[in-house]
Amino acid sequence: MGADFAVIAPPYYCPLSEGTLFKHYSIVAEKPIFLLYFTTSPLCANPLSPSLIKRLADEYSNIAGVKETIDSVNHVRDVILSVKGDRKDFKVFTGLDHHFFNTLALGGDGSIMACANFAPEVHLALWKAFQRKRFKDSLREARKLAKLSRVYDMASSFGSAIKIAMALRGFSIKPVLRPPHIMDGNEVREEIRKLLKEVLD
Template identity: 75%
Template sequence: MRGVIVPLVTPFNEDYSIDFAALEEHIGFLQKAGVHGIFINATTGEFTSLTSEERRLLAEKGRELVSSVFYLVGTASTSTFEVIELTKHAQDIGTDYVVIAPPYYCPLSDEALFRHYSMIAEKTDIPMILYNIPACANPLSVSLIKRLAVEYSNIAGVKETIDSINHVRDVIIEVKSERKDFKVFTGLDQHFLNTLILGGDGGIMACANFAPEIHLALYKAFQEKRFEKVMMYAQKLAKLSRVYDIASSFGSAIKLAMSIRGLSIKPVLRPPYIMDGEKVKEEIERLLSRVLQ
């Protein structure tokens, strides 16, 4: 697994119920575009606003719909035992990879985080992608990622949603020197090219929900060593990522951009998140019109 993986939004109706028709349409759109993987119950999918039952239901529905690309399911929780149960469920339905962010809310030491992930790795067989997102959860240090990768062969990679190319560099150098098969993905659109240049494997990036053609064009040009094209698309992604600075939340940014591009996802977020209004939508529309020409 490498290339462009999309952390999928969860579409909602106006009454906050899950819009399964929109989910099917959006997954079909992404598969037709040629993305390399689809990740359900992601941060972008507002997984913290879903019940455990809804997360299982979405995982099962996604498994039915994703047919031509890698299928990933998020199984993070503050409870180690709930993570194990969700991960076993994902394994049972035939998921290719699970993606597991660290516990959030309470600060934890590296030793506590190691125990958390080791218990999951020992109770399940499915390949696991660690998810380092220090803005929202306990951070994963380079030494901890390396220790987990060395001790557990089913810990297959890491998603780095961290605005530090030095950290990503160190993970690639330190961990891949011990595990050549260990995958390193960026979670930030603007760091896609940086990660590839350093020897990473791709990106799991939210803007690919509404502009997958830019990410895919960059990846293809990089593979073909057409570096003028690479630079052009990298600059487009750098500008496109400013959508997060305009909106009050990543969810609002992505769903407004999808709405502007004519995709079927309604601009609805589950509480406690709220959608931004027309002023923000107009600013995002101006950004998209400049970048996606």
């Protein structure tokens, strides 16, 4: 369909050895991909260690980067230091809004974050300020993102939180989720509305 890359999570449910994970990604890496390390879900049974990410990056040029959806600065740091030294083109993105600034500060490349669906101007302002070395401005936006990321805890699911926030900000979005997920009602909507007003007004 013309996509530049696919983002590929490790297999879930059954724990696998690093050797098995390496073989899995070796097959998938025939196409251009990004690795997805996603530890914010209890379904993630197979962690991608910095050493495994480096081994894959060294072996397969089609593996263009990693999305680090992990609440660990140490892991992000170790991936950046171990992989980007040999693969300057390898991209390290964060998947967590509140880690955007420190990922850039450590030498990472950017982000793929859900709050950017309803507050892209904050993410863009942080990025631009950081690139221009206006670190005070960048930190100000990072603090906004830290507050905005509380939206994930306000709803029954990630999808409900993002869709409600998008609707409240005027984006054209259908207020439906695939079962078994459900859209939350007015009480959650009001909580999210207050958060958006506090941070973005």
